[in-house]
Amino acid sequence: MIATKGYAAQNAESPLAPFSFDRRVSGPLDVHFEILFCGVCHSDLHQVRNEWGHEIVGRVIAVGEQVKKFKTGDLAAVGCLVDSCRECDNCKQGMEQYCNDGPVGTYNSYERDGKTPTYGGYSNQIVVNQDFVLRVPENLPLEAVAPLLCAGITTWSPLRHWKIGKGHKVGVLGLGGLGHMAVKFASAFGAEVTMLSTSPSKKEDAKRLGAQKFALTTDATDTRPLKSYFDFIIDTVSAPHDYNMYLRMLSTNGVHVCVGAPPAPSEVRAMSLIANRRSIAGSSIGGLPETQEMLDFCSSYNIVSDVEVIAMKDINQAYERMLKGDVRYRFVIDMATL
Numbered sequence: 581m582i583a584t585k586g587y588a589a590q591n592a593e594s595p596l597a598p599f600s601f602d603r604r605v606s607g608p609l610d611v612h613f614e615i616l617f618c619g620v621c622h623s624d625l626h627q628v629r630n631e632w633g634h635e636i637v638g639r640v641i642a643v644g645e646q647v648k649k650f651k652t653g654d655l656a657a658v659g660c661l662v663d664s665c666r667e668c669d670n671c672k673q674g675m676e677q678y679c680n681d682g683p684v685g686t687y688n689s690y691e692r693d694g695k696t697p698t699y700g701g702y703s704n705q706i707v708v709n710q711d712f713v714l715r716v717p718e719n720l721p722l723e724a725v726a727p728l729l730c731a732g733i734t735t736w737s738p739l740r741h742w743k744i745g746k747g748h749k750v751g752v753l754g755l756g757g758l759g760h761m762a763v764k765f766a767s768a769f770g771a772e773v774t775m776l777s778t779s780p781s782k783k784e785d786a787k788r789l790g791a792q793k794f795a796l797t798t799d800a801t802d803t804r805p806l807k808s809y810f811d812f813i814i815d816t817v818s819a820p821h822d823y824n825m826y827l828r829m830l831s832t833n834g835v836h837v838c839v840g841a842p843p844a845p846s847e848v849r850a851m852s853l854i855a856n857r858r859s860i861a862g863s864s865i866g867g868l869p870e871t872q873e874m875l876d877f878c879s880s881y882n883i884v885s886d887v888e889v890i891a892m893k894d895i896n897q898a899y900e901r902m903l904k905g906d907v908r909y910r911f912v913i914d915m916a917t918l
């Protein structure tokens with residue numbers, strides 16, 4: 581086993597604290613890498629604070645004898661997944677996130693053997709099968725690449741699936757970790773982007789990130805002209821909100837894509853969908869091929885996340901600030917401080 585240093589919460593109430601554990605032994609198909617940065621994702625909070633990080637970038641320190649894709653010294657990354665069945669229709673199409681057998685999560689999960697825990701990225705090193713390791717371009721600031729592995733791919737995947745680009749009007753609901761990436765990608769794809777936010781203080785940032793328009797969703801003078809306006813809405817909000825209000829903003833055949841997950845069910849009126857033949861849909865992270873495609877695109881177009889780098893010991897304080905929305909737009913832990 582590989583002795584590993586990390587940070588973890590022992591139960592839902594306790595703060596994160598230093599923690600030592602063993603990683604599984606590195607096999608012939610595995611990539612063993614030192615973690616340099618790990619993003620702090622909001623869904624970490626959903627894991628009743630018993631969580632571990634899944635926006636992981638680092639440098640390879642060893643590879644198994646059958647590993648062809650990586651060599652020692654390469655940059656490498658891991659997102660939310662470290663394995664899947666690889667045999668179902670979804671896996672075969674590179675949609676491992678929808679594996680029919682349930683993919684193996686990077687944290688709070690067990691390897692395919694059903695007994696080896698996966699420990700996530702709040703740690704100094706990780707061992708992952710090469711098929712679930714991403715190549716990281718050398719030309720981007722590494723700390724700002726980390727959030728692409730979850731916040732980035734979560735917004736990239738639906739934008740690509742619905743072929744959103746030039747000629748489309750896109751509303752991005754919520755400007756946080758997910759929202760700021762949705763704005764960057766949608767505008768890079770050539771869409772007209774409107775930021776939909778409850779916070780007037782986000783207006784300047786939305787423009788800087790690439791949004792052409794800004795609408796304060798609490799102000800009827802802003803929202804009234806948006807009736808039947810958008811082709812797509814990317815909804816990143818995980819707090820309770822009224823879907824009907826936003827569905828009304830969709831034009832004919834418009835699609836409201838949920839990537840944020842509010843804790844409680846919400847009421848959707850059939851008439852909100854019937855008018856203009858609208859749809860409401862959801863999308864979860866992305867598969868390995870499209871995650872690599874995203875990283876390569878980011879390398880070509882110089883796109884990264886806006887981050888605030890923190891020391892490991894400041895993680896609990898960062899959580900408190902994240903709960904208040906006080907981060908622009910992702911905390912990333914410098915693992916050298918572990």
Ligand SMILES: [Zn+2]
Binds near residue numbers: 621622634731
């Ligand atoms: Zn995440």
Ligand SMILES: [Zn+2]
Binds near residue numbers: 666
């Ligand atoms: Zn599968």
